[in-house]
Amino acid sequence: MIALRALRSTRSIAFRRRTRWDKVAGSFLNHPSSSLAAKMASNISDQILSTHDVVKSESDQMLYRGLTLKNGLRVLLVSDSTTDKSAAALAVQVGSLTDPRNIPGLAHFCEHMLFLGTKKYPAENHYHAFLSNHGGALNAYTALDHTCYYFDVTPENFREASDIFAQFFLEPLFTQSCTDRELLAVDNEHQKNIKQDLWRMWRLQGATSDAEHDFSKFGTGSKETLHDIPLKEGIDVRQALLDFHSEYYSSNIMVVCLYGKETLEDLTEMAVTLFGGVKDKAIEAPSWPKHPFGEAQLRKQIKIVPVKDSRQMMVVFPMPDMRKEYRSSPSHYLSHLVGHEGEGSLLSYLKNKGWVNSLSGGEGSGARGFSFFTISMLISPEGLEHADEIVTAIFQYLELLRQEGPQQWIFEEVQKVGELHFRFKSKESPIRYASAITESMQLFDWKDTLSGAYIVQDYKPELIKELMTYLTPDKIRIGLVSQNFKGKTDLVEKYYHTEYCIEDIPDEKIEAWKKVSLNENLHLPRKNEFISTNLVLAQEEPEYTSNPNLLVSESSNRLWFMQDKEFKLPTSIAQFELRNPIVYESPLSVCLLSMAVTCFSDANNEYFYPATIAGLSYELNSSPKGVSIKVRGYSERQQALLEKVCERLVGFKIDPKRFEILKEALVRRLKNFRAEQPYQHAIYYSNMVLTEKYWSYEEQLAAMADCTVEKCDEFLGKFLQRVSVESLVYGNLRSEEAHNMSNAVRRILKIGELSFDETQNFREHRLNDGQVYEFNATNEVHPNNSVMTFYQVGALDTEDIHRIALNELLCQILEEPCYDVLRTQEQLGYIVTGGPRRSQGTYGIRIIVQSDKNPTFVSERIEEFVNGKLKKILTEMSDEEFGKHKKALIALKLEKPKRLTEKFAQMWGEISSRQYIFNRRQLEADEIGKLTKDEVIDFYTRHVAHGGSALKQMIVKIESESRPGDRTKGVKADYTIDDVTKFKATHPYIERPLHQPKL
Known part of the structure; x- marks a missing residue:
């Protein structure tokens, strides 16, 4: 996927620890097979150029080690002996800005293709299937200046998963058949985003920048840019992919994070053995010191027509890349003040005027060499009429900051809050943590890898003053978003078809903004009295239970x-x-x-x-x-x-x-x-009906x-x-x-x-056994259609724990082949998912596909998969493969919450639903462990297969008004739901036993 970059996070502090390589080698030498261990240690140490310390949080019990390998690859190892998931991530410092001019979207296409087979593991779904069968997940994103790949898996399968992963960067295949099919997935991803305003606004940033700058490129790619135009110009896209990978996927501009249960010594061996062979092509990570908003792009106002009825205002100032100044972070100081929402703030003033409902301000993510300072607001109808006065207020607040000058007490307050956040930082899921670490490794020095995203260390008022020189009327760009501009624009963006116009901001306005005086309603924030000082742990209760x-x-x-x-x-x-x-x-x-x-x-x-x-x-x-x-x-x-x-x-x-x-x-x-x-509409209508x-x-x-x-x-x-x-x-x-x-x-x-x-909870209506229902609706905005096929089973109660476990295990088995067949092979759409549905205390199975193809055709393909491919998989599955699925699902069920908020959410879900089954996951895991393959097949035959005695199936079709199709064909429904009230009146509820908790 292409990444939309957010504003940078709050910062904080950490504590130092030291690691020495001689201790690592010594641990190998103390192994019982000392001669072999010594040789291994020698071979490993030969591949390591240097080791590095990192600062970690006081609450962090994990062990860390930084490595720079001989091939220039930088690796951060995380050893967590308590983890029930392992994870890895690799980021290469090349992204969509490096696309060839004549093949927009090639970096993103390369990201997609790396998942689909390597010389060592040629099967195109091997990686996805392996992770699915071992409780894992995967993802990737392409940003402007880097691309990140990441996954997680059960700890005992970490090394093999990492070996499969490493091959992406050693010997990918880029087979012609996969290339031809996967470009459709890239195109479907683009089609999904065409009517999303977030993507449209982001694209207009590039479309209105310097046309000679790489920022102006279309980074997502589409069938047109990756197939149609290259075909006309005689460009071999597969060869272009090979060339792109060969040129830019170099170890010296890559960073890796390995997060596992293994010791640091074992993780070190993994890093060297698996990633030491990635080629060092001695290239320099691309950078763009020239800003995409030059003199010709400044002092402009852009009016944009959105898809949704929304009103926004963005005030943007170009600024240099300040990431190297992260220890003092002048942009964080300014964003703290500009984005403040308390008394005397810019937002407070604009809300009182009735012009603005929300405001955020800070350094936006550009790429290596350039950045933006952006103030984004949701504005009222009156605010749209007073856009100039809003800008005046912004410059009045900036003038206040100039006259007051940098305040050390404000910096220290921000610093103290950041220190607290980092000192008591919650643990994160391994997959999220690993991917975040690779981004930090690109931004911060080794010792600050973990703390750099939180901590501000050095007060440098001169840098704050320097940054303020970029926030001036001469450098302003204003974006106004409203459907009021419909019919009043003269430009259309090429890839998203966004209607817009560009106007010069008159010189007299610029001069007036330069001469603003102070506004008596605006002032610096007061001292924050809410900052905690008593951060001790509460005295332990005499009794402790694992449930509330x-x-x-x-x-x-x-x-x-x-x-x-x-x-x-x-x-x-x-x-x-x-x-x-x-x-x-x-x-x-x-x-x-x-x-x-x-x-x-x-x-x-x-x-x-x-x-x-x-x-x-x-x-x-x-x-x-x-x-x-x-x-x-x-x-x-x-x-x-x-x-x-x-x-x-x-x-x-x-x-x-x-x-x-x-x-x-x-x-x-x-x-x-x-x-x-459309897929959200399918979910909405299914809930509305049931x-x-x-x-x-x-x-x-x-x-x-x-x-x-x-x-x-x-x-x-x-x-x-x-x-x-x-x-x-x-x-x-x-x-x-x-x-x-x-x-x-x-x-x-x-x-x-x-x-x-x-005050009872709502229930869900029960579908009739042996019947197929259909509900049809239209989507007037998006060009894509959507189909959701739902198989209703029963009530989420301990009395039905056996069937619940069967439902979960069948979902575990169908998830990967559903994705592989319907998305990878048949390319029905970018959004394809199959798994359990739990709603209103009931459960079942659902498959969702969002596609540019007709809903009738898509529903037929889902039906063919469920009654053909899935049946074949179940009947031919070996006992060993069945056992892997059980083990993977049990691992997912027993995965512990990584932070207090996650555990709270689990417990609160039971309380709010009034089920109070706080050990639900353990009960389901225990039951899954007892299941047999024959029981799963019987469950499938009765509840899912066509003609099953307990089949209760509902198909929801969302059809794009721009792509009408033939509803007379496809899966034959026994009951078409045209009148929801009548449907509910004739269908009883799925009853759930009431649970009465006791003291």
């Missing part, structure tokens, strides 16, 4: 608590779910609650923003069940934060002016659902006409009069503190009692 304890069980109040003994960080999470069935009585009630919650968050953002910066935040969310209040972060001040949220919620009155602005934004969001991807009560976007949109300030205020008060409350407190707290938090919520909100029996 029910501390309070009353008719309308339940409190669950679990003290963390696993992650051992001074952080915690508490969530309180307030339920009242009135919230989903009608489409209007849904809208009233949504608006009330949105307005509350908007009104209180300025007050709570400093806490968010300091690592302590709250969320107030609405759902079909009610309202949830969630506080998370450092434990020290969570009680105070929670109480303040509740105090502000009591008697909250909505600002009528902000209400109208936010109501208009919600109406647009509801309308914009039409522009979501769920007991489901108010559609159209129904909510119609109800918004009756949504008023007065009704919202009244509804919020009525909602809080009677609610049931279910809570979970987890982390660095004691049970006494959990009681205090729960009591505070009920006391401050003055909650009236509503029994749990009056």
Whole structure:
């Protein structure tokens, strides 16, 4: 995939450790087979040019070692003896900017092709199949100046997976048949993005840059650029791929991360043995010191027509690449201030004017040699009319920063927050961590590889002042996005067909912005009082369990608590779910609650923003069940934060002016659902059809006409009069503190009692046995179609654990061949997925394909796969292969959460669904271990195969209005769902046993 680069992250601090190569060699020499070990150590050490130390976090228990091999390859080894997943990533410092001018998208095409066979492992699906059969996953992305490949797998299969992976960079095949087919996948990926505004806006950055600069290239590629045009010009694209790989895939511009359970010594041997043979072509990583926005591209205003009904404003300033200054990070200092949301901030002022709803500012990701400082805003209709005044306010704030000058206390505050975040950094999933490390290895010195993305060390006010010289009216570019510009533009972008126009900003405006005076409403942020200082671990409770304890069980109040003994960080999470069935009585009630919650968050953002910066935040969310209040972060001040949220919620009155602005934004969001991807529509419509009560976007949109300030205020008060409350407190707290938090919520909100029996979860309608259902809808925006085939099975309950395990194992078996057959071989589309569906306490199997081909044809191909290829796989599968699938699935089920937030989410899912099966994954894993191949085949025959006695199948077809097809052909349905209300009236629910938790 092509990567859209985000703004850089917050920074922080770490601690030093030392590693010496003589100790590594010594560990080999102490091996019982000392002569062989000595020879191995000698051979390995001969391939290592140098070793390096890295600084790590205080909370990090893993071991690290940096290596530079003789071929110039840089490797960071991560040894984690506790991990249940291993991972690897490799990044090469060449990306889409290095595409040949006459073959746009070649770097991205090369990324796709490397997965499809090497000299040592020629089968095109070998890599994907191996990882799928061993609990693994894979991905890759192509950025402007680098390409990254990464995977994870069960630890015992790490070496073999890494060997397969390493061959991509040694001897890829690029076979002609794969080349011909995979370019269709690249084209499908491009087609998927054509109507997505994020991609369209990003492409316009390049399209309006210096045409001679590599930034102007079209990086994704398409069938036109990778096949049609090269064919006309006599270019052999396969040979171009070979040449591109041969020229640029050089070890001296590559970085690798190996994350495994092995010791550092064993990982060192792996790195040398597997990657030491990658050729060093002694090339220099490409860089672009000339900026793509030269004098001719500055002082421009670009008006853009979006697909969705959205309004945005982007103010962009070209700036040099500041990555080498990461230890002082002047851009981070400025982004902290420009993007601040507290009192006296630029956002606060613009919101009070009614012009802007959100704002972010900071250094955007360019490439080696150039960058951008971008201020992005979501603006109101009035804001669109006052675009010039918004820019004036921006320059007034920048003038404030110039006159005040760099403030060391602000730098030190940012530094302190960053230090805390890094010091108590949560563990990440190995695959995510490995890929992130390879990016850091390209940006930072060895010792700062882990800390460089967090830490600011050196206060250099002169660099802050220098950076400010780029943020001037002479260097401005303004982007305005609105459907108001429809019919008022004169240009169309070549690849995404975006309508736009470019206007010169008049000299008089530029001069006026140069002469702005200070604005009395703008000032620097106050000292942040929310920064935690007491970061000790709570005194341990006398008893510890691996599941939450029910501390309070009353008719309308339940409190669950679990003290963390696993992650051992001074952080915690508490969530309180307030339920009242009135919230989903009608489409209007849904809208009233949504608006009330949105307005509350908007009104209180300025007050709570400093806490968010300091690592302590709250969320107030609405759902079909009610309202949830969630506080998370450092434990020290969570009680105070929670109480303040509740105090502000009591008697909250909505600002009528902000209400109208936010109501208009919600109406647009509801309308914009039409522009979501076809596969998202398929999921939406399946949920709408099957769920007991489901108010559609159209129904909510119609109800918004009756949504008023007065009704919202009244509804919020009525909602809080009677609610049931279910809570979970987890982390660095004691049970006494959990009681205090729960009591505070009920006391401050003055909650009236509503029994749990009056607030049940929604159910799902049961399809009839032996019947095939069909639901058809259209997508008016995207050129692609989508098909979802769903096989409904039963209820997610321990009484049905055997069938649940069978369902999961069948999904494990079908996932890889589904992708291989429907995507890689038949090239039906870029988005192809098959796996379990769990919704409203029920489960089953679904296959989703988004394609440029007719939905009828796609549904036929899915049916052929399910009843042909899948059946053949199941009947011919060896016992050994079946055992691998079981083992891989069990490993996935038993994979431990890597951070406190993940574990909380697992536990909260059980509580919110009122299932309370906290050991669900273990139960399923135990049951999977008992399954036989014959049982899986029988399950498939009854629930999935055509004509099965328990087959309950629904096919959802989303057809593009631009590509109508013949609906009379294809899979014959027994029941076409034309009237959803009638369908629900004639189909009973899948009943689930109620679980009553006990103290």
